[in-house]
Amino acid sequence: MENIAHKQTICPVQDEDEALIRRAKRDPREFDALYRRYLQPVYRYLYSRLGSVEDAEDATAQTFLSAFEGFDRYRHDGHFAAWLFSIARRKAADIFRKSSMHDPLDDTLRADGGDMLGGLMDQERSIRLKALVASLPVEEIELLQLRFAADLSFAEIASVLERKEDAVKKSLYRLLDRLQEKMEVSNEQ
Amino acid sequence: MNNEPQTHGLEDEIRSLFAAQEPSPAFSAQLGARLSKLADTKVHQSHRVFILRPVWGIPAALLLLMLVVFFIIGPKRVYAEVRRMLGYIPDVGLVDSSSPIRVLAEPVEQTRNGINITVRSAVLTADRTHIEYLVFGVPRDAYPASEDISGCIQQEYLLLPDGTRLERTNDYPAVPADVNEAVLVIPCIPNTLPGTVPDAWSFPLKFVPAPPDMTVMPVEEVVTVPTFTPEPTAAAEATPTAEASKLAPVVERVIETEDGYVLIVAFNLYGDPSVWVQQTGPVVLTDAAGKKVAYSIPLDIQNSLVPDPNGADLMAYKFDAAGVQFPLTITYPGVTITVPDPDATVSFTFDAGSNPQPGQEWRLNQQLELAGHMLTLVSVDADSRRGYSFHFKADPHVNGVQVSIEGYTPNGGGGGGGAGMTNGEFSVSLSYPSIPAGSLNVTLSNLSEVSETLLWSTMWSPTTPRNDLPSSSQLSEGMCANSSTVTGLPSLPASFTGEALISRFNDDGANMLSLVNLDGSIIADLSTQGHWAATSADGTKAGYFTETGFTVYDIASGVKTIFTISGYNPYLSTRGTLLAYIDPTASGVYLADLSNGTSRQISGKAYSAVIGWAPDDSEVYVAEMAAGGAAWQIQSIEVQSGQATPLFLIENGSYKALNAALSPDGQWIAYRSRENSSVYLVSIDGSQNRLLLDSLGLGISGITWSADGWLAVSTILNYSNEELVILVNPATCEIYQVTGLRATIKGINLK
Numbered sequence: 001m002e003n004i005a006h007k008q009t010i011c012p013v014q015d016e017d018e019a020l021i022r023r024a025k026r027d028p029r030e031f032d033a034l035y036r037r038y039l040q041p042v043y044r045y046l047y048s049r050l051g052s053v054e055d056a057e058d059a060t061a062q063t064f065l066s067a068f069e070g071f072d073r074y075r076h077d078g079h080f081a082a083w084l085f086s087i088a089r090r091k092a093a094d095i096f097r098k099s100s101m102h103d104p105l106d107d108t109l110r111a112d113g114g115d116m117l118g119g120l121m122d123q124e125r126s127i128r129l130k131a132l133v134a135s136l137p138v139e140e141i142e143l144l145q146l147r148f149a150a151d152l153s154f155a156e157i158a159s160v161l162e163r164k165e166d167a168v169k170k171s172l173y174r175l176l177d178r179l180q181e182k183m184e185v186s187n188e189q
Numbered sequence: 190m191n192n193e194p195q196t197h198g199l200e201d202e203i204r205s206l207f208a209a210q211e212p213s214p215a216f217s218a219q220l221g222a223r224l225s226k227l228a229d230t231k232v233h234q235s236h237r238v239f240i241l242r243p244v245w246g247i248p249a250a251l252l253l254l255m256l257v258v259f260f261i262i263g264p265k266r267v268y269a270e271v272r273r274m275l276g277y278i279p280d281v282g283l284v285d286s287s288s289p290i291r292v293l294a295e296p297v298e299q300t301r302n303g304i305n306i307t308v309r310s311a312v313l314t315a316d317r318t319h320i321e322y323l324v325f326g327v328p329r330d331a332y333p334a335s336e337d338i339s340g341c342i343q344q345e346y347l348l349l350p351d352g353t354r355l356e357r358t359n360d361y362p363a364v365p366a367d368v369n370e371a372v373l374v375i376p377c378i379p380n381t382l383p384g385t386v387p388d389a390w391s392f393p394l395k396f397v398p399a400p401p402d403m404t405v406m407p408v409e410e411v412v413t414v415p416t417f418t419p420e421p422t423a424a425a426e427a428t429p430t431a432e433a434s435k436l437a438p439v440v441e442r443v444i445e446t447e448d449g450y451v452l453i454v455a456f457n458l459y460g461d462p463s464v465w466v467q468q469t470g471p472v473v474l475t476d477a478a479g480k481k482v483a484y485s486i487p488l489d490i491q492n493s494l495v496p497d498p499n500g501a502d503l504m505a506y507k508f509d510a511a512g513v514q515f516p517l518t519i520t521y522p523g524v525t526i527t528v529p530d531p532d533a534t535v536s537f538t539f540d541a542g543s544n545p546q547p548g549q550e551w552r553l554n555q556q557l558e559l560a561g562h563m564l565t566l567v568s569v570d571a572d573s574r575r576g577y578s579f580h581f582k583a584d585p586h587v588n589g590v591q592v593s594i595e596g597y598t599p600n601g602g603g604g605g606g607g608a609g610m611t612n613g614e615f616s617v618s619l620s621y622p623s624i625p626a627g628s629l630n631v632t633l634s635n636l637s638e639v640s641e642t643l644l645w646s647t648m649w650s651p652t653t654p655r656n657d658l659p660s661s662s663q664l665s666e667g668m669c670a671n672s673s674t675v676t677g678l679p680s681l682p683a684s685f686t687g688e689a690l691i692s693r694f695n696d697d698g699a700n701m702l703s704l705v706n707l708d709g710s711i712i713a714d715l716s717t718q719g720h721w722a723a724t725s726a727d728g729t730k731a732g733y734f735t736e737t738g739f740t741v742y743d744i745a746s747g748v749k750t751i752f753t754i755s756g757y758n759p760y761l762s763t764r765g766t767l768l769a770y771i772d773p774t775a776s777g778v779y780l781a782d783l784s785n786g787t788s789r790q791i792s793g794k795a796y797s798a799v800i801g802w803a804p805d806d807s808e809v810y811v812a813e814m815a816a817g818g819a820a821w822q823i824q825s826i827e828v829q830s831g832q833a834t835p836l837f838l839i840e841n842g843s844y845k846a847l848n849a850a851l852s853p854d855g856q857w858i859a860y861r862s863r864e865n866s867s868v869y870l871v872s873i874d875g876s877q878n879r880l881l882l883d884s885l886g887l888g889i890s891g892i893t894w895s896a897d898g899w900l901a902v903s904t905i906l907n908y909s910n911e912e913l914v915i916l917v918n919p920a921t922c923e924i925y926q927v928t929g930l931r932a933t934i935k936g937i938n939l940k
Binding site: 045170 | 199200202203204206207212213216217220221223224225227228333340342344356379380467468469470471486491502523699700717844887888905
């Protein structure tokens, strides 16, 4: 049987990452390119987790500072994004532990608390979707955040969550299916 | 079979939901500049002549020794040698126990301006330094009120006597074995504003040898000869391939716990380059009698696993061994994926028009033959990432294809094979710097096929049989239900009547706060916004926050009274005349007098949760979460004077939300456990802490008491969000499932 490892899903993003990582390993000043590449998704993810600009900026800063400090220990395994978001996830948890008394995943999307979405959520369907997402278990909200706020691949999400890629994929598809069904049912009312 | 949902429009909507915020240019530039400065420093340092300072002598010598050993006996054996040195310390994880372990000689505490920081514990091993400290008493107004202002983000560090700074990532690096003092420097309390609270905290720490009775569980190495057992499930047609047979899970390490074992299992899905394996379901543990064995993944161990040098996935599985008949079989379900004809391609032309727009869809239903399979390209849609998603349908043996558009280089993508779980339906997404337009030449290649589901398994038995475990699964003392008994609990007898306040997901997909009878029949739907709600202990009133304020609902008359206050975490006093709550926009715990609509602050401390009222309404009880570590301080606050009295610490409660509830007689507190799926009970003086409900599903969603001392608990059973409500009498362990209520419990009144 032929070696098919190289024929798995092609991901130019990963190739580009590899080049940036190699450069940053040689010269720490090149880490700036990785920073610029991942600032927006990391910030979006953390904002969606923490629900406030101050916390998101705090966690984003801590994530990149830790990533920079720990970059020498990063294993060159082609999963830089997963590694970075694992740090971001821990930073979010740290900030949450230090600064909140209730579940941030619950609250950033709570229908009665979400000024973060103000202005965008003026459509009736969007409001319904927001309420639906807010009512999900925290694990499922985080799955959506990693996929749609952080734009991670299934493999990367699996690595961040320490789950199997297929399990992640299956969970997300089932979740989307359920959300779609709920949205359609409410559209028919 | 689980099909990939046709939810692409929905995906874009969810993406929009999360894309509402971008980092400010000022913040981006500031952080970028900080990283640049660090990078410059690093470059400068790397150009210095490398001179070992004395404190690094020992670690350097060890490193040198490791390198010598590495070259003499080879990397795999070094890895094995390192693994043999491991021990397990609960809440710390796997540690290198080859050197004597040290701990903090004694807690170090400082109080400045009412803020208390206590360094409570430290564990120093050959590989790392684990330090726990707690911060209490930070006023809410020390934190930024405006979202465009950041508080302090300086990290704490350990300062060694020779001036070496050990920076924290997860834990601190190891402190050299001959250094028994260090200073923990906390430059500022995280996220506080300059000048609001004392900063520059320094804690001199002394380290001493760990006491002989410190729990360090040995980690046993397992020598296993892999048994290659992939086999098709059910009446599968496929025969396991020889290549697939080269893979097998291996039990690498075992930790014997008080109740059972932790197995650390390696499964290298990529161990054979000639075959591509994907796991398609959760691992199953089965005992010799064919019974499924429930397990959990202990995060302290999982997070401390050293990556396998060969790239194998390492997972830790913890299970109770009472009643388990060995050998235990550990089974991974999965599929193999192969490319039958790597050279086969098929091309077609797709006209996207001159100006394709996100959300635009082309229904093609085009038939294409590739590598002996017929594929239908059902549709193509343009997405918000300047690209296209191609949606395919094929026979169930097709896993996926590669898609390319001639002349365009994508900068991202996703999707692909369904690994046999999507009945031949799959999608491929590609994104570009700018969206390709016009007539596009699209090529499909590398069609991959998926096998039937295969099972890879290994078996394990303890080296020495244990005689300290009961022969069958039993509830431990004081426990009223666990994961084994929960689904078999009797239904609530009809003799129990009353009302419950629940938050449920109705058929319209909306979250509804409802007052219901115990059989689930609805008395009144109160609000679609009432996530924060409670009932009064006397059962006469329900109250909940909405965007318009706090609504008190008189259960007998159905009359609603709205108070224009905003907040969350409401607790009505025993008679429902007072309300304690958290005001997120002001600071701390507030008290509203519902007889006249006035409210006032009774605590300015940040991050407190109201947990209940004293029976005579003279005191409010709160749990204040510590910064820097997972502990909650239980306090009583006198309503009249605002005087707060610290009572005791809860140290095994949830990191997320404690969900604590004080019993109406003021004697007991029930709360959610660290891993969120269990419920503990503790006396109001901090004694008699006991595990009441153990591991009931994914997470406890609600805890509330009835006036006569029954505890109602709701738990989320699975990822379908199915909930179960349990009613338990903690004094007698009389326990029922309230089958009519499949919702989050907010309050209960038994008659």
